[in-house]
Amino acid sequence: RKMQEAAEHNMKMHPMWQGPLAVPGGDRQSPIDIVVRKSVFDSQLKPLVTDYDPQTCQQIWNNGYSFLVEYDDTSDKSTLKGGPLQDKFRLCQFHFHWGESNAWGSEHTLDRRLFPAELHLVHWNSDKYSLFEEAVMEDNGLAVIGVFLKVGKRHEGLQKLVDALPAIRHKDSVVEFTRFDPACLLPSNTDDYWTYHGSLTTPPLTESVTWIVMKQHIEVSHDQLAVFRSLLFTSAEEEVQKSMVNNFRVQQPLCGRTVRSSFT
Ligand SMILES: NS(=O)(=O)c1ccc(C(=O)NCc2cccc(F)c2F)cc1
Numbered sequence: 107r108k109m110q111e112a113a114e115h116n117m118k119m120h121p122m123w124q125g126p127l128a129v130p131g132g133d134r135q136s137p138i139d140i141v142v143r144k145s146v147f148d149s150q151l152k153p154l155v156t157d158y159d160p161q162t163c164q165q166i167w168n169n170g171y172s173f174l175v176e177y178d179d180t181s182d183k184s185t186l187k188g189g190p191l192q193d194k195f196r197l198c199q200f201h202f203h204w205g206e207s208n209a210w211g212s213e214h215t216l217d218r219r220l221f222p223a224e225l226h227l228v229h230w231n232s233d234k235y236s237l238f239e240e241a242v243m244e245d246n247g248l249a250v251i252g253v254f255l256k257v258g259k260r261h262e263g264l265q266k267l268v269d270a271l272p273a274i275r276h277k278d279s280v281v282e283f284t285r286f287d288p289a290c291l292l293p294s295n296t297d298d299y300w301t302y303h304g305s306l307t308t309p310p311l312t313e314s315v316t317w318i319v320m321k322q323h324i325e326v327s328h329d330q331l332a333v334f335r336s337l338l339f340t341s342a343e344e345e346v347q348k349s350m351v352n353n354f355r356v357q358q359p360l361c362g363r364t365v366r367s368s369f370t
């Protein structure tokens with residue numbers, strides 16, 4: 107209940123949610139609860155093929171809702187293909203969602219199970235479109251890989267990112283961030299995943315996302331996650347500082363969609 111209240115509080119309070127909450131006629135919204143035993147194995151689903159170039163990493167910034175690590179997506183240097191995808195997709199950014207406590211924070215759930223945080227690697231269809239802003243309006247425009255985070259051993263690869271966070275505590279702060287390989291954040295097994303058609307989980311909530319949610323989680327330490335929570339929703343000028351926590355959307359109705367699995 108507390109988790110739901112926290113998320114609803116943010117919905118009401120955070121400026122970004124003042125917009126249209128329900129997408130008119132939105133019948134493929136995200137996130138969702140993945141009911142594992144109702145997912146349908148599809149033998150046509152291929153292994154994911156990621157080919158990320160750490161040299162395309164550019165900056166890390168606080169957008170007032172999460173922190174984003176942005177990549178140069180002006181050419182096909184960091185790409186995703188395979189899996190459920192017919193086309194080649196370009197990585198543009200990754201970010202996370204997390205809770206104020208380790209008891210909740212993820213956007214997707216597995217049989218209602220909440221994780222303390224969730225990583226989203228955002229890609230757009232560069233075979234069909236020339237800009238993210240174009241692709242984000244189209245059915246097959248985006249592909250987002252979701253990875254659940256659990257609290258456990260320290261994630262060595264994540265530490266470089268954690269060390270950069272104090273420099274972007276406030277909304278709209280940006281720092282240069284280079285040579286970060288996002289592949290280090292993927293679980294060892296990327297062959298097992300669920301996939302379904304959904305939406306962005308923040309406004310404009312456009313229904314243009316092929317979601318690919320990894321079965322295997324990654325582990326980060328309690329202290330690493332605590333640094334996420336030291337970020338602020340608010341800019342340096344605002345008198346009341348608000349901790350950036352519970353920046354997740356509540357699960358949305360499945361509306362008859364089928365969630366497919368790449369594994370039995
Ligand atoms: N949480 S998630 O992975 O579903 C997600 C991914 C990307 C975005 C995003 O890029 N928003 C800004 C943005 C910028 C330009 C045009 C847009 F439509 C737009 F949403 C929002 C949510």
Ligand SMILES: [Zn+2]
Pocket residue numbers: 201202203226307
């Ligand atoms: Zn996200």
